[in-house]
Amino acid sequence: MERKDWPLWEVFVRSKAGLSHKHAGSLHAPDAEMAISNARDVYTRRSEGVSIWVVESNQIHSTLETDTESMFDPNEDKIYRHPTFYDIPDEVGHM
Amino acid sequence: MEKKQALFNYLLRLGDNSAILGHKLSEWCGHGPELEEDIAIINTALDLLGHGRSIYTYAGEAEGKGRTEDDLAFLRIERDYRNALICELPNGHYGDTIARQYLFDQFNYLLFTELEKSTDETVAAIAAKAIKEIRYHLRRSIEWTLRLGDGTEESHNKIQESFNNLWPYTGDLFVEDESDALIIADGIGPELKAIQPIWREKVKATLADATLTIPEDGWMHSGSKQGRHTEHMGHILSELQYMQRTYPGCEW
Numbered sequence: 001m002e003r004k005d006w007p008l009w010e011v012f013v014r015s016k017a018g019l020s021h022k023h024a025g026s027l028h029a030p031d032a033e034m035a036i037s038n039a040r041d042v043y044t045r046r047s048e049g050v051s052i053w054v055v056e057s058n059q060i061h062s063t064l065e066t067d068t069e070s071m072f073d074p075n076e077d078k079i080y081r082h083p084t085f086y087d088i089p090d091e092v093g094h095m
Numbered sequence: 096m097e098k099k100q101a102l103f104n105y106l107l108r109l110g111d112n113s114a115i116l117g118h119k120l121s122e123w124c125g126h127g128p129e130l131e132e133d134i135a136i137i138n139t140a141l142d143l144l145g146h147g148r149s150i151y152t153y154a155g156e157a158e159g160k161g162r163t164e165d166d167l168a169f170l171r172i173e174r175d176y177r178n179a180l181i182c183e184l185p186n187g188h189y190g191d192t193i194a195r196q197y198l199f200d201q202f203n204y205l206l207f208t209e210l211e212k213s214t215d216e217t218v219a220a221i222a223a224k225a226i227k228e229i230r231y232h233l234r235r236s237i238e239w240t241l242r243l244g245d246g247t248e249e250s251h252n253k254i255q256e257s258f259n260n261l262w263p264y265t266g267d268l269f270v271e272d273e274s275d276a277l278i279i280a281d282g283i284g285p286e287l288k289a290i291q292p293i294w295r296e297k298v299k300a301t302l303a304d305a306t307l308t309i310p311e312d313g314w315m316h317s318g319s320k321q322g323r324h325t326e327h328m329g330h331i332l333s334e335l336q337y338m339q340r341t342y343p344g345c346e347w
Contacts (some may be wrong), residue, residue, distance in 0.1 A: 006129065027131050030242060037235055038131040041138050 008057040009035040011042075013049035021053050032056075101277035102175065102215075103158045105284060107167070108320065110150035111178035116199060117143030118335055119186060127289055128189050134234065142228040149221050169339035173329055174322035181264040184330045187257065190243050190250065194257035197236035201297050202268050203288070204233045209285035218283060237301055238242045244305025251306065258302065266315025269294075274320075302313070 006016035006028040006070035024043045035054040044052065063071055074083070120140035121208070151164035183201055186192045186255025207229050210222035243254040269291040271279075278284045299309045338345055 028129060029131060033238060035241070037238065040231075041135040042131055045138060077208060 009039075009040040009054045010057050010060060011035075012055075013039070013043055014051035014053075015049055017050060021051065024048070026057060029054075030031040064085050096273055098277055098281065099157065099159070101274040102136075102283065103154055104274040104320075105278045106150055106154035106157055106218075107175075108166065108177040108179075109155055110147045112182050112199075112203070113143040114147030114148065115176065115331065116182040117141070117147060118331060119182065120192070120294075122186055123192070128229055132189075134152040135194055136192070139232050141237070142225075142232065144156075146225045146228075148261070153217050153221065155318045165339070169336050173324060173332055176324065176328065176332070177320060177322060179264075180267045180316055180319045180325055181261060183325060184261065184264065185327060188253065189256040191257045191260075192245060192285070192312050193236055193239040194254055194261055197240045197301065198258075198261055198298065199268075200229065200233040200236045201301070202294055203237055204229050205294055205297075206285065206287075207288045209290070213284060214282035241305045242308075244302065244307040254305075255307050256271065258307060262310035262312075263314060264316050266312075266318050270317050270320060272320050 007008075009029055009032075010026050011024045013024040014021045024039070027035065027038050029038045029040055032040055035056075037054055039052045039054055043049070045093060110187070112275065117140045120136055120143065123136050125133065127136055147168070148164050149168040154165060155162040155164065179199075181195060184195060186195075204226075207226045210218055211226060213219040213222065214286045240254065243250040245251070256278065269287045272289050275284070279286050295309075303308050318326070
């Protein structure tokens with residue numbers, strides 16, 4: 001018999017209201033509904049979350065490892081892009 | 096019959112349903128059809144064992160003879176277990192397990208929804224906690240019923256056969272006896288006869304959504320409330336009770 005594997009899904013879990021969803025891991029499921037259900041059982045059984053997003057892994061577009069140098073390295077010597085040269089009055093507190 | 100005895104009987108039935116079905120599901124541990132499904136079904140098994148534990152603890156208190164949850168779970172003879180027959184049936188293939196689970200979840204959901212309103216505060220509190228998990232069990236077993244029923248021709252035929260085979264065990268869920276009469280009269284639990292038509296409508300609708308046919312009502316097995324079990328029960332207990340029988344009082 002032909003055996004078709006279930007597609008892979010990426011799971012994002014919001015740990016509490018107000019925080020953004022963070023990548024928790026991946027899993028296999030036949031469709032989105034079951035992916036959410038499986039994510040609940042695999043990633044939130046120890047009270048890790050209050051909301052779950054799933055997205056089929058092949059729907060994620062990503063940078064390539066071979067592009068890392070051209071994509072990210074040029075930023076390393078441009079420290080002036082960081083707003084660390086301003087004096088911030090104490091009254092402002094954390095920004 | 097004394098009310099105390101009726102409450103004890105009633106609690107044993109509830110507790111045994113959860114504990115025995117939970118034990119059957121636990122047999123899937125490490126054998127689930129997919130890793131994710133293995134985790135999910137074992138979560139359900141643990142939920143049910145949890146319900147069994149709190150109900151047994153209260154049953155022991157209601158009986159007043161100092162029996163603990165472990166005494167009730169591990170040290171009774173077969174005839175003293177009062178779980179519905181459907182809970183002790185073999186796991187079979189995964190479609191069999193899902194069909195058994197759906198038929199039971201649908202019943203358990205309707206029952207515990209009513210138990211939340213129980214005049215017995217402890218029963219109401221146990222039900223209020225358990226119903227959240229039972230609602231999820233029901234959701235999951237419905238989702239799987241839909242997918243297997245409305246899946247391939249093979250999965251459709253297999254799960255239809257599972258429902259057909261399990262059907263004669265469903266009447267046993269709704270049998271009422273003397274203990275039930277006292278429980279119902281005191282508002283501790285609902286009339287099972289009132290739940291039955293609602294259960295049937297829900298099952299019929301789910302099966303229709305899954306392109307399946309509800310089996311015809313024919314001769315039904317019964318006897319669980321008198322402790323008359325199927326041939327499968329002894330095998331379950333020989334495994335379930337092994338440690339306590341071999342090493343009495345053993346703890347870990």
